Amino acid sequence: MMSMTQDNLPKGADQAFLVNSRFTKDSGLAPKLVYRNLSPSQLYELALAFEPGTHITSTGALATQSGAKMGRCPKDKRVVRDPETEKDLWWGPYSPNYVMDDRTFLTNRERAVDYLNTLDRVFVVDAFVNWDPAVRVVTSRAYHALFMHNMLIRPTAQELASFGEPDFVIYNAGAFPANKFTNFMTSQTSIDLSLKHKEMVILGTMYAGEMKKGVFTLMHYLMPMQGKLSLHSGCNVGTAGDVTLFFGLSGTGKTTLSADPKRPLIGDDEHVWSDNGVFNIEGGCYAKCIDLKAETEPEIFNAIRYGTVLENVDLDPETRVVDYCSQRLTENTRASYPIEYMANARIPCVGGHPKNVILLACDAFGVLPPVSRLTLEQAMYHFISGYTAKVAGTEVGVTEPEATFSACFGSAFLMMHPYRYATMLADKMQKHGTTAWLLNTGWTGGKYGVGKRISLKHTRAIIDAIHSGELNAAECVTTPIFGLLAPKAITGVPAEILSPENVWPNKDAFAKTLNKLGHMFVKNFEHFADGDSFVGADMAARILTGGPSPLAEEAVGKQGFAAIAAAGAKVVA
The missing domain is CATH 3.40.449.10 (Phosphoenolpyruvate Carboxykinase, domain 1)
Structure with a gap:
């Protein structure tokens, strides 16, 4: 000292x-x-x-x-x-x-x-x-x-x-x-x-x-x-003024994906959507920096300089070089820096009404498509669900993927019932013509330990296709159980991974896993059974229509993929 x-x-x-x-x-x-x-x-x-x-x-x-x-x-x-x-x-x-x-x-x-x-x-x-x-x-x-x-x-x-x-x-x-x-x-x-x-x-x-x-x-x-919607989200804006919100729990890529070198950053974590557009609640960023690399996240890596606070990182006692891969103190290593440290930050941190809302899920079960377009009801349902998954090795005793749900992608910070925030989101989306997308940044070709993680390169290509408008015009397939609209083709993304069942070595195992995840969503939604007292019975019922329709586990256990195929999947223009 x-x-x-x-x-x-x-x-x-x-x-x-x-x-x-x-x-x-x-x-x-x-x-x-x-x-x-x-x-x-x-x-x-x-x-x-x-x-x-x-x-x-x-x-x-x-x-x-x-x-x-x-x-x-x-x-x-x-x-x-x-x-x-x-x-x-x-x-x-x-x-x-x-x-x-x-x-x-x-x-x-x-x-x-x-x-x-x-x-x-x-x-x-x-x-x-x-x-x-x-x-x-x-x-x-x-x-x-x-x-x-x-x-x-x-x-x-x-x-x-x-x-x-x-x-x-x-x-x-x-x-x-x-x-x-x-x-x-x-x-x-x-x-x-x-x-x-x-x-x-x-x-x-x-x-x-x-x-x-x-x-x-x-x-x-x-x-x-005050009629304004507070959101746990990242936010960036294109050169044409098109704003995108990114929702996601820890590890889904919210901070990484909102820090896009092609699009100015409005903020990485906390925003408000008002009658005038969106604005950042904060004046800085608080990024996770475990496994941070200049090659994959140059904007964040270069922001860590004089004035930045690094919390609980491991560093060499002589050179003072930080080992971002070290979990010696904690896996939750953090960097706090003023937003202007981001080379492409937009100051002041304000934007128009969002054109796109992207819900990020790191699906370690490997059954959700890499991207799907959501209806208004599905947007409310999946926003309330706030789904991602823990993987083996992240916590003691976790040997299989575990579904994690955090209402509105930030349940710890909610003051009101999740239905209140979700209906406000739907109202603003409908009023301003906003499109919602569910983006899986997790696994493909099998669950964690069997398949592989969807590459950041492909995820960024999907987001580019959202921003270019390519996906709005794409031919889609309605997926079984969840009823999601999954595009059949995206520039720069292998077509086979867009339909998860096509890259699973065992389609019956895929069907059982997909159906099991559907039941997890339904079970989680029981936590919000009192929502009608906040938004009314009609709206509460409407929200539920956006959720999955899992089959009886016995039926899928006996018939495998044939059971969910019979439940319906169709091509939608």
Whole structure:
């Protein structure tokens, strides 16, 4: 660690901006020394001086560690249930919103503030989210301040001088544990959100992603209440102004595919679709960097430079070269950088209404076609399903592919019932003539361990065909069980892989696997049985028509491929 004396420490901020805030008066926040909106260079110096395990990498990025927690803790996220907002939120056994009362929230806030008040220094980042609401982050770590400097929308000097009262405050005391014996606590980690107080409290985890996703969770309440749709998606735009949204869970290629050198990037993760078009919630990117290579993802690789935060990566102790293939600390290695570090970023990060919506699924069962065009009902159904699959080796005990469903491709961040978001998506798609596609970035020719993964080259060729309009005019085949419209031919893609059954060595095994996956979708949708109370019985029934129609397992077991072939597949112009 570098040595810093009182003489060469950055000068603390005049605390008038903090003292006069109603949040400060309400919470009792009274830090000894406040660093407000320091430059990246100053934050580098303080992180290197006072945060063990922090280094400058060979490319100039700041590599640091988040401690014991190296990923989000969704089961420790709690939302205060209050009379003003409870009717709009989704509660129940399948909701991500674990209940907390106001008294416990205030107890945890007091615990967090008491800890922050004991420190020699705290960091404040005042910035914007959504290109409008003002957010204040109070944290104990310089790396957290740099992270949020990157991820939020940075104010100009004039905007900072007139920042005024924030709309939302995050108290990040993640280095200090929660009291697990307090009501509603299940561990020493707690991420608490109060819509009433417009505050978030973090205890027991220093993983920086909790701040980013806490703000995103807030947007999932505020935006729909204003008739705007918040989306966990990547977004880019063509030279003709045609916007594409990419939805996908971790490992499906959302960040990689939205970073297309031929199309300016609007954002990689969080967006809002309003009456005026789409815009990025954030001012930065938070990319997974496990197995990152300059050859396959040059835009992301080249963005990792001075000002970037690298979280929990492994690096050579002498050369400080990062080993992106290493999982020594975690598989969830991350890079946070300002969006302008992407060579083709579009600034400001706004665009028109999407022409295409692409739902990404890494199907490790190898039965979904590489691409299919979706009806409006199928778009709602598959958006709500949020399907991908785990593969053997990613988790202890996983020896076969496992279906994973995350509602709206981000269930951990939802505040309202998934049907609410899905119907808003359908309304906007219908109004603006948007086409939806289901893109399988997973396996072909068999499940994981038998077949092979669809190449990135072919996936990019499919996306190029979507953007060129080629697929809108393509002749399609309706697939069995799922009823998807799969194109028969695409420029640059081998025709045989477009119909998955054609490249399976055993068609009966294909039929059983496809039918089994259909049953998994149906079973998962039972979690949303209360959706009619949010969107009405007619709309709920309409959504269900977009799902698969699996056959009895006994029939497929006896007849194999003949059973699903008899169920129907036809050519559609």
